[in-house]
């Protein structure tokens with residue numbers, strides 16, 4: 001049996017520690033041997049959780065990259081803007097890397113990362129966890145088997161629920177278009193699924209429309225204030241009420257109470273005070289300084305003439321993802337949350353129109369449809385040089401998925417069709 005892959009956590013936040021938890025479930029696969037995080041509390045908590053010795057703790061990725069390499073790989077769970085600045089020195093230092101999505105906010109940084117990956121020959125996997133969700137894997141298997149022939153069109157939708165939208169993209173840290181266009185932050189998964197299903201075919205042209213019409217002052221209901229717990233007359237009836245979402249429903253506490261993370265054993269009183277006084281999570285959703293689009297539609301033409309479109313809708317009652325894929329011999333349609341999809345084929349027998357089969361998929365809704373830890377397992381296999389799953393393709397697919405998001409943002413703002421350049425051959429690993 002192979003030895004476990006050794007890894008360091010860079011960015012010991014929610015996602016980094018979540019991925020690293022494979023080491024606790026399957027110690028024969030992964031062992032965490034180092035941590036880098038400027039936040040001392042998080043660094044020490046992660047060190048304790050994974051039994052990391054004090055000499056392997058660093059304040060930053062950059063500092064860690066300056067000492068001789070002491071692990072096989074990096075789990076990079078830093079925030080979006082820190083991804084490339086932390087990734088480059090560690091790839092140069094010899095580490096393979098699992099890097100959270102979205103890769104980075106600009107084309108320039110992405111190209112620098114691609115160049116470094118190609119030159120150093122390091123393995124780089126992106127945290128596209130939905131590629132590992134059994135629902136999407138089962139669809140990919142049907143496409144690869146030729147069941148629906150050559151795919152020439154797809155449509156997908158992501159509905160982002162009212163409470164998720166508010167905590168992350170209105171009140172939270174992904175609220176500004178200049179650093180985190182919403183399509184890139186949220187739907188880079190969906191654009192990646194499209195790129196993965198069309199693997200190896202370049203998206204060539206992108207157009208897109210979208211705007212912010214829901215979460216703005218003009219749409220604020222009468223009686224709403226600036227902070228839910230301070231000056232709002234409609235708080236008891238508002239679905240976005242910070243009191244309801246974070247104190248009563250107890251949703252998204254990991255984000256909503258991050259501002260008081262340093263208080264040990266925080267009480268409900270501490271939480272309420274934070275929402276009332278200065279937490280960004282206590283603000284009225286109609287009156288923030290954010291500017292990401294709250295709905296956006298994208299159309300993509302691939303170099304072979306195939307097409308795809310994606311709708312991002314936010315503030316919805318029900319969250320979820322829908323996909324519909326058409327091939328020359330049939331079609332696939334499903335909602336991830338249903339745990340099944342429908343396969344249809346034309347049926348030209350008298351009295352028929354088409355045949356239909358429901359394919360059940362064993363779906364767990366934990367960790368992105370069950371994708372999170374499966375992705376880390378595949379990363380471990382990649383580092384070991386073992387055979388990887390069909391979810392792991394050349395980094396170029398991930399790069400094109402992100403280029404589609406950048407192009408869609410430009411297309412939406414500038415009201416034009418944007419061309420995506422040919423980035424040449426893949427990285428080959």
Ligand SMILES: NC(=O)c1ccc[n+]([C@@H]2O[C@H](COP(=O)([O-])OP(=O)(O)OC[C@H]3O[C@@H](n4cnc5c(N)ncnc54)[C@H](O)[C@@H]3O)[C@@H](O)[C@H]2O)c1
Nearest residue numbers: 010011012013014015036037039060061077078079080100
């Ligand atoms: N896969 C998904 O579906 C999914 C879901 C949510 C978030 N994300 C992405 O995951 C990433 C991490 O999100 P999070 O909520 O875990 O963030 P987080 O803020 O909880 O963690 C980031 C950590 O990085 C640390 N850090 C900052 N600079 C550093 C440096 N130079 N060296 C080392 N550490 C440094 C911070 O102190 C922090 O503890 C983001 O890019 C986010 O967009 C992905």
